[in-house]
Amino acid sequence: MAYVINDACVSCGACESECPVDAISEGDGKYEINADLCIDCGSCADVCPSEAIEQG
16 A cells, blocks of 8 residues: 655655655645555655554
8 A cells, every 4th residue: 555645744855865766746734645546665755754644
């Protein structure tokens, strides 16, 4: 199951550069993960300073 970014996101962008398949992009007020591209590697969650990324 793909990872998701919750409302705790502070829009720092750390996750976007860490994603190996470019599944993360800046959305409206927070970053978003494209579930169709996400490979469930967890790299984004590992670098998130606000712990806003979790498995969906």
